[in-house]
Amino acid sequence: MFSDENVAKEINDKFEPVWVSVREVPTVTIDFGNGHKIKRTLHGNVASYVLTADGTIVDILPGLYERDEYVKQLNNLFWVHHYIPLSRNAQVFLADYHREQAQSIKTSGKALEVRPFADMSKMAIEISTKTILRPPGWSAGPKSGVKPTATVEHPDFSKPGELAHWRKLFEDTAVNERERRGPVHAMLLAHPGAKPADVTKQLYREVLHADIDDPYLGLGETLFKDYPFTEDNPEGASKASLGAKHSAPKHSQAI
Amino acid sequence: MSRRAINILSLLAIVAGTVAIVPVFAQSDGAKRSAEFPVKGLINERINQNIVTQPSVGDKTAILGARHLVPADMSKGRVEMPVRSLLFDKFKQPAEATKARSVVAPDSVAVPVPPPAELRLKAPAKAVGSSQKPSLKNRNEKVEPGKVRWHKMVQTAMDASKQSGKPVLLFQMMGHLDDRFC
Structure with missing residues (x-):
């Protein structure tokens, strides 16, 4: 996504x-036993924080977004x-x-839009959430007739730009907006003035479902x-990952 | 002797002098090539025979030590490792890299007369470049993280934000954005 000219320009301008790494990405290698092996990344996840100059979190976009929606959401957060x-x-x-965002997502499944240039209005208006937040779809207008972007189920990744039309990316984006942003707003509401270090672990554990404190x-x-073959499990795997609730049987090697 | 004849003789002398100098340059160039040629020949020969070097386990100094015959398609890692190790050692541990040159092959395939130490260090790198393209499948090489002008550190971005008035965009991830597979 960051290789896209428009996305890069939008980010560089505004x-x-x-970028920071919270930990190494887990990988899985499947050995087919005939000399063929494949290696894939697993359970990697990302979050885009928008911060003030002193590091206070303005908002977070959880997970991967498709290009146009990412730019749109970043633009909202810029404002x-x-x-x-x-x-x-x-x-x-x-x-x-x-x-208000948490409430909107809860009731309509979509976040409110942020009105740009509200402070440039001829009428001197006081800046508050009431004056800057607009219903979802407000910027497109009621008769915009904007066609949804055509998506591809199996894009040809060798062609540049194909990734941007990958259907899975659109589906992920929808999930991020519908199911993940609400909890993000709730989390930030509970931690006023939070810096990234204050909420990162909670974000990964509760919103992105990838507990970065857990080795697994x-x-x-x-x-x-x-x-069943617990002797294959790494040392301490049951304690670290399952906890008391789902702990594996002790001395299972003897069974 | 007429003035014209003197001029002609002078001209002939200059031409003769030039002709005499040219072989001197040619000879020095030839000498250089004759020094390089056996090394290049050796490298090419080794490529043709699929001979690559492999470091001994736990002994970085033996980078050029053990030599094995392996099929070309199996040799990717074996070729890369010596090159990486050489570069690494060369920059980080010059003393050790120097020591590596004096290590004698423990077991081995008959190898032609070794080239000068300095050139021998370069041999695996040339072999990689000329014999095969490195496959990207199993390597997580560093790449440009897109066209975004990323700050190196969060604090730098925050300092820049104070100056520009723009918000900071902190992209947080598992893995590394500048890894090919992240």
Whole structure:
């Protein structure tokens, strides 16, 4: 996505971008036993934080987004950031923003849109969430007739730009907006003025379902619970991943 | 002797001098090539025979030590490892890299007369470049992380944000954005 000219331009123009790694990505290798092996990344996940200059989180986009929606959401967050210093109280403004977004997602399944250039209005308006947030689809207009982007189920990844039309990416984007952003807003509402370090673990554990404190990323139950040959499991796998609730039988080697 | 005859003789002398100098340059160039040629020949010969080097386990100094005959399609890692190790050692542990040159092959295939040490260090790299394209399938090589102008550190991005007034975009991920497979 970051190789796309338009996405890169949008980010370079509007943001001070930086990327960080929270941990190594897990990989899985399947050895077919005939000399053929395949290696894939597994359970990798991402989050895009928009921060103020002092590192306070404005909002988070959880997971991977398709190109156009990513740019649209980043643009919304750019404007939220823009309005913070124009509001009466930054912390109250952000709390109101997260509350109203969480409510909108809960009721309509979609986040509210952020009105750009509200402070440039002829009428001198006070910047608050009421004056900047608009219903979903507001920017497209009621009769916009915008065609949804054509998606491809099995894109040819050797061709540049094909990834942008991958149906799975669109489906992931929809899941992110419908199911993950609500909990993100709730989390940020509960942690006013949070910095990334304050919420990263919670975000990965509760929203992205990849517990970065767990050596098996929360996959332990799936990996070990019903696997009969426990001697194959790595040392401490049952304790680390299953906890008391699903612990594997002790001394199972003797069975 | 007429003035014209003197001029002609002078001209002939200059031409003769030039002709005499040319072989000197040619000879020096030839000498260079004659020094290089056996090394290139050796490398090409080794490529043709699919002979590559393999480091001994746990002994970085023996990078050029053990030599094995392997099929070309199996040799990717074996070719890369010595090159990487050589580069690594060369930059990080010059003393050890120097030591590596003096290691004698423990078991081996008959190898022609070894080239000068300095050139011998370069041999595996040339072999990789000329014999086969490195496959990307099993390597997680570093790539450009897109066309976005990423700051190197979060603090740098925050400092830049103070100056520009733009928000910081922190892209957080498992793995590394500059890895080919992330």
